Amino acid sequence: MEFLKNHYEKLILGVIVLGLVISAVMVSMKTSDEEISFSAYERKASPIDLSTNEAAMARFDTEHELNLEDRHYLFNPGVWQRKPDGSFITGSQLGPKGLTIKDIRPLKFMVVFADTTTGSTPRCSMRIQRVTPPGERGLPEAVSSTLMAVGDENDFFTLTEMRPPEAPREVILQMKNSEEVVTLEKGGEPYQRIEGYIADLRYDAENKNFDRVREKSSLVLSGETNNIVSVTSDEIVLINPVTTLRTTLKYNAAP
Secondary structure (H helix, E strand, O other): OOOHHHHHHHHHHHHHHHHHHHHHHHHHHHHHHHHHHHHHHHHHHHOOOOOOHHHHHHHHHHOOOOOOOOOOOOOOOOEEOOOOOEEOOOOOOOOHHHHHEEEEEEEEEEEEEEEEEEOOOOEEEEEEEEEEEOOOOOHHHHHHHHEEEEOEOOOEEEEEEEOOOOOOOEEEHHHHHHHOOEEEOOOOOOOOEEEEEEEEEEEEEEEEEEEEOOOOOOEOOEEEEEEEEEOOOOOOEEEEEOOOOEEEOOOOOOO
16 A cells, blocks of 8 residues: 555556557557548549530630621521522522632733834834723723824833934833833833733623623622722622622632
């Protein structure tokens, strides 16, 4: 008894420490069992398929342009047209997209030193082919002849020199629009430059041909007017003045 009285505090402390050790061991064993159970659960569970959700979210990251000019019928209602044989045509067969380019040709400005006159003051006979500005009436190309001496000028060029002066076999011209200096031989090759283009078109929907079409021309296609904006060597651009819809037709010339 004397031993218990002298050492009871140590005995109590030992019991407490032993209890703590036992508790720690039990907690460790329980945690290990839970981890084993959780791992087994993970192995049994199937992954959730989120592909459709991810695809839906991806649509919000993709930008799309709103096209209000083509490939829809909100402002461009579809039209059906009956042909003489009773069949119907629609879509790209109607309107400017139904046009076919048959040919595109250049319009050329040309000057030819044709002849000379005899007399005290020799003059040169110059033949000029000019291009009529788009939108003007008449032929797209007009030809005229004029007699000119040194120093004479017209709307296109100035005759600056004749060689030799007494019996000219060549002339020197200075072009007004470009300041270009040109030498022409009598009866030789002309000076020429392209000043525009002219086209022949076909519209099968109404069995029509539109020949000699130029910039600023107007075409009525299935009841709608389309204006020619530009004609180049490889394309024609049209615009509908009501809908402001622009159409570009490409020309693939035969080799």
